[in-house]
Amino acid sequence: MRRTATLFSHFTFPRNYSIIILMEKLVLTADHGGYELKEIIKHFIPTLGDYEIIDLGTNSAESVDYPEYGKLAAKAVAKGQANRGIIFCGTGTGMAISANKTKGIRAANCTSVIMAEMSRRHNDANILALGGRIVDTDLAKTIVQTWLTTPFDGGRHERRVKQIG
Ligand code: RB5
Numbered sequence: 269m270r271r272t273a274t275l276f277s278h279f280t281f282p283r284n285y286s287i288i289i290l291m292e293k294l295v296l297t298a299d300h301g302g303y304e305l306k307e308i309i310k311h312f313i314p315t316l317g318d319y320e321i322i323d324l325g326t327n328s329a330e331s332v333d334y335p336e337y338g339k340l341a342a343k344a345v346a347k348g349q350a351n352r353g354i355i356f357c358g359t360g361t362g363m364a365i366s367a368n369k370t371k372g373i374r375a376a377n378c379t380s381v382i383m384a385e386m387s388r389r390h391n392d393a394n395i396l397a398l399g400g401r402i403v404d405t406d407l408a409k410t411i412v413q414t415w416l417t418t419p420f421d422g423g424r425h426e427r428r429v430k431q432i433g
Pocket of ligand 1: 300358360361
């Protein structure tokens, strides 16, 4: 399924016609524990649709500190430089905890497809965290596809998400 979302560019044409091209920007970050899975998912995402990928590292398996990379992705989403993010570490936990320190970020560490689906439908998660040492490649791909293509249900969940602050 190909899917695009969110304003990317706004071109104005003569006679006051305008066309809006939609392409969702996704920020990816990882520490060394998630680096390998990040690379796999980075090459998988373009097979799902026209997403723009912003890869903020890390770019090798050399040891780095996950909070730096979790916060980098969170800031990019909070500032609107990316629409959503996918972050990777060994378990997904450290990256999710770090990202969730930024206001407006709802990072969900998902180890199953149902967690990914519900994190979008009920929690409007704007960051997906994955554990490179927890989920295998095929499961990670299905989680990512589900998470990217599942909309927020809104309704009563809108009220609850607002209460998170
Ligand atoms: C690094 O060894 C590991 O602690 C990190 O990738 C992550 O799993 C932390 O939550």
